[in-house]
Amino acid sequence: MVLKIFFPQCCNKADSGLLVGHWLPGQDSAVVLAVIHYPFIPGQVKQYIHQVGCVGVGWKNEEAGGEGKTKEEKTGEEGDKVIFVHYEQRKVMLSQLHPTDPPVPLTQSTSELRQVFGTVSQSESLFFLDKYDDSPVKLTHWQSEGREGSIIVELMKQASTPVCLLTAWILVVCSLSVSVSRILNVFPLRFISSKLCSCVQLSYRTEHLQTVSSPTRATSHTDYMRKANIFMSFLLDVTLGLLLIYWLYRENRVGQLANALLPAADRVAKELEELLQWLMGAPAGLKMNRALDQVLGRFFLYHIHLWISYIHLMSPFIEMILWYVGLSACLGLTFALSLLSDIIALLTFHIYCFYVYGARLYCLKVYGLTSLWRLFRGRKWNVLRQRVDSCSYDMDQLFIGTLLFTILLFLLPTTALYYLVFTLLRMVVVMVQGVLQLTVDFINSFPLFALGLRVFRSYTLAEGVKFSVLCEEPGTPLHLMMDINPLKFSSVVQTYRTATYSCYPKDSWLALCKKLFLGELIYPWRHKTTKID
Amino acid sequence: MDMLLLMGADSGLGTGPGPAVPWRKVLWERQPFPDNYVDHRFLEELRRNEGLRQYRYWAVVREAGLVAQQISCVALFLTLWLYMEQGLLSPSTLLWSGLLCALLGYGFYQALGPQGDSDSQQRTRWSDLQSASIFLSFTFGFSPVLRTLTESVSTDTVYAMTALMLLAHLVSFPYAQPSPPGSLSLNAALFASVCLASRLPGDHRASRGLNSSSPSSLHTFTMLCWALLVFALWPCLRQRLRECAPQGFGCVCLLMGLSGVGGLGSIWPGGAVLLAAVLGAVTLLCPLLLIRLQSDKDNIHGPWDEAEIREDLARFLR
Numbered sequence: 001m002v003l004k005i006f007f008p009q010c011c012n013k014a015d016s017g018l019l020v021g022h023w024l025p026g027q028d029s030a031v032v033l034a035v036i037h038y039p040f041i042p043g044q045v046k047q048y049i050h051q052v053g054c055v056g057v058g059w060k061n062e063e064a065g066g067e068g069k070t071k072e073e074k075t076g077e078e079g080d081k082v083i084f085v086h087y088e089q090r091k092v093m094l095s096q097l098h099p100t101d102p103p104v105p106l107t108q109s110t111s112e113l114r115q116v117f118g119t120v121s122q123s124e125s126l127f128f129l130d131k132y133d134d135s136p137v138k139l140t141h142w143q144s145e146g147r148e149g150s151i152i153v154e155l156m157k158q159a160s161t162p163v164c165l166l167t168a169w170i171l172v173v174c175s176l177s178v179s180v181s182r183i184l185n186v187f188p189l190r191f192i193s194s195k196l197c198s199c200v201q202l203s204y205r206t207e208h209l210q211t212v213s214s215p216t217r218a219t220s221h222t223d224y225m226r227k228a229n230i231f232m233s234f235l236l237d238v239t240l241g242l243l244l245i246y247w248l249y250r251e252n253r254v255g256q257l258a259n260a261l262l263p264a265a266d267r268v269a270k271e272l273e274e275l276l277q278w279l280m281g282a283p284a285g286l287k288m289n290r291a292l293d294q295v296l297g298r299f300f301l302y303h304i305h306l307w308i309s310y311i312h313l314m315s316p317f318i319e320m321i322l323w324y325v326g327l328s329a330c331l332g333l334t335f336a337l338s339l340l341s342d343i344i345a346l347l348t349f350h351i352y353c354f355y356v357y358g359a360r361l362y363c364l365k366v367y368g369l370t371s372l373w374r375l376f377r378g379r380k381w382n383v384l385r386q387r388v389d390s391c392s393y394d395m396d397q398l399f400i401g402t403l404l405f406t407i408l409l410f411l412l413p414t415t416a417l418y419y420l421v422f423t424l425l426r427m428v429v430v431m432v433q434g435v436l437q438l439t440v441d442f443i444n445s446f447p448l449f450a451l452g453l454r455v456f457r458s459y460t461l462a463e464g465v466k467f468s469v470l471c472e473e474p475g476t477p478l479h480l481m482m483d484i485n486p487l488k489f490s491s492v493v494q495t496y497r498t499a500t501y502s503c504y505p506k507d508s509w510l511a512l513c514k515k516l517f518l519g520e521l522i523y524p525w526r527h528k529t530t531k532i533d
Numbered sequence: 534m535d536m537l538l539l540m541g542a543d544s545g546l547g548t549g550p551g552p553a554v555p556w557r558k559v560l561w562e563r564q565p566f567p568d569n570y571v572d573h574r575f576l577e578e579l580r581r582n583e584g585l586r587q588y589r590y591w592a593v594v595r596e597a598g599l600v601a602q603q604i605s606c607v608a609l610f611l612t613l614w615l616y617m618e619q620g621l622l623s624p625s626t627l628l629w630s631g632l633l634c635a636l637l638g639y640g641f642y643q644a645l646g647p648q649g650d651s652d653s654q655q656r657t658r659w660s661d662l663q664s665a666s667i668f669l670s671f672t673f674g675f676s677p678v679l680r681t682l683t684e685s686v687s688t689d690t691v692y693a694m695t696a697l698m699l700l701a702h703l704v705s706f707p708y709a710q711p712s713p714p715g716s717l718s719l720n721a722a723l724f725a726s727v728c729l730a731s732r733l734p735g736d737h738r739a740s741r742g743l744n745s746s747s748p749s750s751l752h753t754f755t756m757l758c759w760a761l762l763v764f765a766l767w768p769c770l771r772q773r774l775r776e777c778a779p780q781g782f783g784c785v786c787l788l789m790g791l792s793g794v795g796g797l798g799s800i801w802p803g804g805a806v807l808l809a810a811v812l813g814a815v816t817l818l819c820p821l822l823l824i825r826l827q828s829d830k831d832n833i834h835g836p837w838d839e840a841e842i843r844e845d846l847a848r849f850l851r
Contacts, residue, residue: 288685289681289682289684289685290681290684290685291678291681375716375720376716376717376720376724377716377717378715378716378717392713392716393716394664395664395713395719395765396664396667396668398716398719398720398723399668399671399719399723399761399765400667400671401720402719402720402723402724402727403671403672403675403679403723403727405720405724406679406682406723406724406727406728407675407678407679407682410682410683410686411682
């Protein structure tokens with residue numbers, strides 16, 4: 001039987017004394033936590049050991065000064081193979097073994113490593129007393145080499161509670177005022193605010209701030225990391241937003257932007273008009289039905305004319321609106337980006353309208369054609385049985401059905417072409433909006449704090465351990481050194497990503513193609529309404 | 534060439550269990566024979582060519598005449614279209630003659646029909662009038678749209694589509710029961726007529742027509758009315774004639790065939806010759822072929838008995 005003893009490195013140079021630690025049942029291992037020095041009163045030591053909940057192992061550490069050899073005699077079993085695993089107590093105590101999902105209570109069925117880590121981190125009460133304290137029991141452990149402290153960290157810890165309370169109070173006041181004003185116009189405002197990205201982003205950030213500013217301390221490692229990540233991402237957001245404001249307002253770029261906006265809108269409208277003229281001719285050599293072509297083309301041209309008049313009407317106010325909108329970037333870069341996405345949606349509203357008209361016309365046509373094709377063959381859709389049955393039609397039904405079928409069939413290429421063109425335009429706009437949303441999502445969910453921990457204090461996020469041989473001679477027990485394997489970067493990002501309302505494609509490619517073919521309206525991005533952890 | 538011998542399980546002299554009990558062809562009783570045993574009455578109940586019909590030549594010719602009839606209908610329709618396309622016949626004349634024919638036909642139909650009570654006859658006349666008005670109004674309303682429908686499609690495509698559709702019409706026509714014409718055949722014929730109607734040339738001269746619609750809409754309208762007459766209403770009248778006045782039916786058939794050939798011949802003689810050949814083949818040649826080939830028929834019907842293969846199959850593996 002092989003016995004494994006986990007021995008802290010800090011105790012290597014300690015004076016001789018009694019080793020206290022935990023015995024791990026079922027694994028044949030013992031974790032040594034500290035050394036109690038001579039002289040001590042055995043009764044008091046026993047009481048102390050029971051008090052802190054350790055199991056005292058009756059070993060004697062015979063050392064004299066430096067790194068001597070240790071003679072271990074375990075009462076009872078002799079002639080067993082013993083392996084010493086040296087570990088850095090401070091690092092093991094502060095680190096968290098991943099995956100962190102299983103809950104804390106250590107049973108016999110959790111792995112040995114996890115039990116070791118758990119034992120060390122749960123023995124905090126043991127580490128309060130030191131050999132320099134004036135108590136009947138003098139211990140040596142990792143803190144004997146000196147505690148770390150920093151004034152700034154302490155001050156921040158003291159200041160954090162009142163700041164949290166203040167932030168929480170402000171948030172409550174804001175949300176109350178918003179909800180009061182919402183009671184006045186219930187339906188239209190809620191619908192609009194659910195469609196606008198900026199409102200969604202605002203509500204999301206408010207939730208975050210509420211999480212961060214709750215005065216209760218984080219209980220588990222996951223909660224702590226989440227709070228820290230949210231806080232860091234919020235800071236990053238605001239910093240980037242302030243940078244953006246600085247850049248925008250420095251050389252009156254806002255004014256330049258406003259002046260460039262109107263000609264840009266005009267240019268877009270003119271391009272659309274040219275496109276329609278091209279469609280009304282013989283586009284790409286395709287031969288269209290001239291009458292229908294003219295009707296559709298003129299209809300859309302009139303729409304564009306209306307849109308341009310509207311833009312011209314708004315032109316005196318654009319600069320002021322842009323100025324205030326730019327200021328709102330102080331709430332964060334994500335908010336500015338979502339505002340930009342909303343502005344793009346508003347500016348290309350006419351493209352959206354055209355797409356809806358074209359899609360509805362095409363959908364109607366396809367629907368009519370399938371139904372009339374069934375009539376052509378003498379069949380009918382049976383709604384009750386959800387299948388196609390044969391049916392004997394009357395003469396006039398047949399006649400009119402055939403006429404309509406012929407007409408729809410020959411007008412199909414024209415409608416299909418208009419539908420195709422406007423769908424492509426709409427897809428372009430949707431892509432642009434999607435890219436903006438993805439950026440916002442990335443900034444929202446990136447775990448900056450966890451990555452910082454991984455870079456600067458890699459031992460806090462442990463994936464496993466690695467062993468190296470310190471001393472292997474026949475006749476003496478094997479000595480191994482246990483080092484912590486930090487978590488890989490990709491796993492860090494994956495584990496600690498903040499759950500967001502990220503948008504992702506709603507349909508698979510096949511379903512999307514089918515919808516396009518049938519002319520159903522497409523809203524390819526879907527927001528997750530519930531958070532998935 | 535070696536032939537496999539398929540025998541019943543008992544042929545072979547003296548083999549098999551000595552039957553104290555005569556074998557019966559049932560499986561619900563335990564018999565001392567194996568399940569696939571059949572005695573000397575193996576394949577006795579096999580029947581060949583059961584229910585074979587003996588055709589008589591002239592009866593078949595008479596039935597085949599219906600197919601020829603339909604072909605000549607199509608030919609007649611095409612003739613009318615050709616006349617209008619070449620401007621030899623003005624659409625208004627055709628239109629009036631069509632309406633006249635329709636009225637005449639309706640009169641004949643009612644005259645030949647079974648004499649029911651006047652009440653149901655009134656109702657039928659009223660619904661017929663409704664149908665007729667629906668036809669006319671819809672056709673008239675859609676004519677301008679139908680006129681420009683195939684403007685951008687090339688002529689060859691249009692002709693190909695027409696030919697395909699007329700072929701489909703001929704193939705799917707319900708020759709046994711033509712009184713309500715089948716959906717697919719009627720629709721195919723109407724589709725073909727719409728295609729053809731949109732290919733008629735527009736008339737640039739001042740209209741001599743009866744109303745203010747543009748001349749080419751009138752072309753389309755006329756074409757569709759005649760299509761309706763020829764493909765939808767004529768088969769009903771023909772069926773009624775056949776049921777009630779068989780002698781008149783024969784004369785009408787002959788008349789149709791001759792007018793089809795003659796009409797086509799006045800514009801395209803080659804076509805007329807072709808049509809005559811086709812009609813002759815369908816009416817006279819195909820029945821002959823059918824009767825000739827009947828004698829080669831060899832169908833096997835009957836309850837099957839299980840066979841046991843007795844030959845040594847190892848020969849085939851060498």
